[in-house]
Amino acid sequence: MIRVVLPAHLRTLAHVGLEVQVEVTGVPTQRSLLDALEARYPVLQGTIRDPVAQKRRAFVRFFACEDDLSHESPDAPLPDAVVTGAEPFFVIGAMAGG
């Protein structure tokens, strides 16, 4: 199971706590992880990635293992520590005013 930490607004939408666990079939990548996350919590479809283009939204970033993975290929394998559950995959909403 892969651990995913969601920003507050998405936790509210999905009615979940700080961290959720998601099972990914095949090689875990950003794409397969987000596909699995959206399958389990359909309300998140379109909130992290554009629902049509499937591109990461501009004010959303992906962090894990103290690295910014936002610009990695969506099909690149996730770090082993994320795959084993030792480290969570963070979905981050940009800090901004207003």
Add this chain to the structure above:
Amino acid sequence: MSGVRVLVGTRKGAFVLTSDGKREAWDINGPFFGGWEVYHVNGSPVDANRLYASQSTGWFGQLIQRSDDGGTTWEPVGNQFQYEGVPGTHQWYDGTPHPWEFARVWHLEPSLSDPDTILAGVEDAGIFRSTDGGKSWQELAGLRGHDTGHSWQPGAGGMCLHTIIVDPSDPDRVFVAISAAGVFRTDDGGRTWRPKNRGLRSGTIPDEDAEVGHCVHRLAMHPSRPNVLYMQKHWDIMRTDDAGESWVEVSGNLPTDFGFAIDVHAHEPETIYVVPIKSDSEHFPPDGKLRVYRSRTGGNEWEPLTNGLPQRNCYVNVLRDAMAVDSMDECGVYFGTTGGQVYASANAGDSWAPVVRDLPAVLSVEVQTLP
């Protein structure tokens, strides 16, 4: 009728305000969707418990929320607004081609006969329809595909389709307004659309009476007279008596003919309300006095309504979707401000009182008259 329910969308969530027929004491519920921009909340005319809300942020995009219990609980429904085909381009602010990009839903217009059917006006300008209670949305692409679509330009607030009015006598006839393209009408249920801007004059475009390109801020109609519409344009209050075939100016003696909101009395089709705003760019009431102006003659002759409204040091705005009327025996009029006040008049505008003073900036106000 037992009372009213006022649906308020703000920069940081939605609020539901309820009162009995006296409209003096109010219950305030919310915020719903706290932290999200709620451009519009609207209720079904045939099922008062069925509400829809447009919830969005720049971070996480657009959601549509639905309530089946009058706003006590909400459920997210569909959020896929996909333009039909290859979207093409419109003009950007600088006049260069810019791809059509969905940003948000500005306005939700439930069907007059079916609680599961609803129209949505979006930015970049387009119109979508759902027939399954908001779960899925299909574009009525004939509008965006109009021959002039490539020439439409955004107003300062974005290229938004902000007004949808369905003709109560003919559900296939729908009026929409786009900033800054103008008014369009369909007579075939949304398949084809034609501009209806003859008579509008806008000094800020190259051809001041062009077929499209006018910054229409808002339209209003009385349901008993669907061929008569009133318009708050960027400048000018306009009126048509022939369903948009021709417009005439009825700004009359207003202190400024700029503004955003306009609405019609529930029982008097010739009584209309506007809130004059100073422009360009100031966008607050002239002289710091918040005044609603009422015409009982369908325009041209206007009287200021000030009783209960701040008459000094008031520098708020009233946005285009932030005025509404109820249909109680004595018509109630409501509006919200960018300062977070929602004002109500239970006597057609003769006197006003704040329902609530300190909400986030108000984007929209709708009223349901409860059975």
